[in-house]
Amino acid sequence: MTLSAAITPSDANTQTKTWMWRGFPITYQSQGDQGPAVVLIHGFGASLGHWRKNLPVLGERCRCYGIDLIGFGASAKPTPKLEVEYTFETWGQQIADFCREVIGTPAFLVGNSIGCIVAMQAAVDHPDIALGVAMLNCSLRLLHDRKRAELPWYRRMGAPAVQWLLSVKWIGQLFFGQLAKPKVVRKILMQAYRNPEAVSDELVDMLMAPAADIGAVDVFVAFTRYSQGPLPEDLLPLLPCPAIFLWGTEDPWEPIDLGRELANYPQVKKFIPLEGLGHCPQDEAPEIVNPILLDWLSQDATA
Template structure:
């Protein structure tokens, strides 16, 4: 299997200047006549979370994986200099399609990356050939969803967000979780195949945590409980749309995914039996054929 190191050795990740900030991305695929695919990671991840998908999709399509601003190798400016919101990230993806890809693209996301690609597609339908969302974040701590929780859970999460707003406490909390053993433990909850939680994966996720500004980005996002929900954005999509969902995801319940799948704009809901929150990395041999079939059927290109 091609690893992140193999991809990096054969082709160094590239850089793009967006609004004065450095953005890192990786690409695979040399056929300039092929449709483009842009892959967008989830919270705390980077383009490397698609390292098992890029070389496979890139055999046929022009495939790109981008680091959202604030994550991976991309710049991590102060929240005072940029707003870490889905509108910001959606604009970043749209501008990437315009300036780097040079054409409309199929947008594929995982976790919060799903909301990013949906936002990009809603705001820029002319740049979007289709949307594939893999275990979309349902944003259970969003203000509109917290009011439906028991008072003690709603109150507790609100207090936690305020506490993390204290810079000293936020820094201390971040340092406690930004440790290999802790990250591994969290991933073993999210993944259902423990062998997929490799040293390579841990290293990939840990490295950006030591970048200047990483703590501030973490705190800014953990306190972000506004903005769009997937149920707001999905009905507005006018492009082919599919949802893939690992049925054993402990963070984003598949029952909520099935409800999203009932929205008229969704062409198909695909349950990925026995998989967790990041199926594209946990079981690429399952996810890649599904994406390839969808791309082939939707684009009529093979």
């Protein structure tokens, strides 16, 4: 399986390119040559293809970019710790450098799931590159060490035990091998999406392709053992730009009732519930998400 197999063309006008970052190839797509710059940042286990229904539409009025974070999609998957630390600080730096070296201007950052944390980390660490942040079903990081500390003792033990087991190389490889199967991936997606018709063969194939790349197992294990770093409530008070939230009301992984608490920070201008949608609303219902993003971009770009 080649790296390019992970890429799903968004549109005939979409260009797929490679950018070298710290000596590693990073894959990105772009569309549009006018208007504000927008960077689309995927979630864990996903890739820029998760924005294939959004990039062409946003690209009609913006300079729109979708990027594979290092370790995911068709981008390089260097050895954890020895070559790259897979942390939000690393990914935030990647996004900031992309804005400076490839785009050449500050940008609006749009994230899904952990991509929201990456977007906020980039904006907090590099205020000069961020015009605003839109977050779709932000990861609440419920397995974070500080979150687990609030649980009863008998509920704290499960995740660390699993994380330790996955650190044993053959166990991690076995677990990943069982997970990276079309039937299993489809079953997981059917939990995350409320509309089963959105769980297409194209989507399953797109998410499966990078699993065959050398290094994919090590990246997966490294992130599943990453229970440190920032929580959204750490970053929001430091955010140097306005933010909005879009949240699928039927998300089984990031409950909207907990997500609503993030709307209390002054940096958050809007919290928009997306009725009946799951964890990845940009892919499940682009006809709902795209107009909201375009409206946000048009208002903030002229503010």
